[in-house]
Amino acid sequence: MNISTADFFCSYSSLNGLPSDGRPEIVFVGRSNVGKSSLLNSLCARKGLAKTSSTPGKTRLINYFLINENLYFVDLPGYGYAKVGHGERESWGKLLTDYVVKRDEIALVVLLVDARHPGMGSDREMVEFLDYCGRPFGIVLTKWDKLKQSEKAKARRAMESFAPKAKFIVNYSSLSGAGLDRLLERLDLFSQ
Numbered sequence: 001m002n003i004s005t006a007d008f009f010c011s012y013s014s015l016n017g018l019p020s021d022g023r024p025e026i027v028f029v030g031r032s033n034v035g036k037s038s039l040l041n042s043l044c045a046r047k048g049l050a051k052t053s054s055t056p057g058k059t060r061l062i063n064y065f066l067i068n069e070n071l072y073f074v075d076l077p078g079y080g081y082a083k084v085g086h087g088e089r090e091s092w093g094k095l096l097t098d099y100v101v102k103r104d105e106i107a108l109v110v111l112l113v114d115a116r117h118p119g120m121g122s123d124r125e126m127v128e129f130l131d132y133c134g135r136p137f138g139i140v141l142t143k144w145d146k147l148k149q150s151e152k153a154k155a156r157r158a159m160e161s162f163a164p165k166a167k168f169i170v171n172y173s174s175l176s177g178a179g180l181d182r183l184l185e186r187l188d189l190f191s192q
């Protein structure tokens with residue numbers, strides 16, 4: 001897949017009013033601070049497209065980006081961020097699960113997992129949830145540049161065992177660009 005145009009489309013705080021034009025959606029989910037917004041920016045080669053932050057919890061809305069005029073990339077709020085209040089955390093969780101369960105336009109869910117910590121409880125729950133909803137999903141191991149050589153094969157194996165039904169697992173670094181071409185190739189298969 002070649003991304004020639006990528007533009008911010010709109011943000012939503014609820015499922016009401018999401019686009020009704022029938023374009024397919026590729027959705028990016030993962031723990032807060034795992035690197036979702038950075039990944040979107042590196043995929044689209046646009047630095048400030050999605051707002052990134054070293055403070056977890058930056059993305060608080062469902063953000064739509066229009067790609068090549070014919071599909072959406074969707075950046076969802078991260079889960080597992082401890083410092084927001086319980087009530088707020090519950091409402092985010094509900095927004096995320098409702099969206100993934102109900103939204104027919106979803107062509108693929110991309111689950112981002114920190115390569116340094118594959119198999120965390122909340123990520124395993126998300127894999128189970130995606131299996132349960134029957135949504136096709138792929139996995140991106142983020143921050144691959146932070147792994148020592150000796151840790152890489154181990155991280156891969158761990159992820160393969162937690163998510164045997166994943167359509168793909170791509171090692172990725174928004175910093176170095178590792179995995180970018182491979183991920184674009186994979187996304188292409190789901191973007192028609």
Ligand SMILES: Nc1nc2c(ncn2[C@@H]2O[C@H](COP(=O)(O)OP(=O)(O)OP(=O)(O)O)[C@@H](O)[C@H]2O)c(=O)[nH]1
Pocket residue numbers: 030031032033034035036037038039051052053054055056057058059060077078079142143144145146172173174175176
């Ligand atoms: N070394 C390294 N750092 C990264 C990478 N991707 C993201 N980061 C850093 O991780 C932090 C969080 O990145 P974001 O892209 O804002 O994470 P997010 O998942 O969108 O976070 P929320 O919106 O809070 O859910 C930032 O400080 C990024 O610079 C990567 O591939 N390598």
Ligand SMILES: [Mg+2]
Pocket residue numbers: 036037038051052058059075
């Ligand atoms: Mg974000």
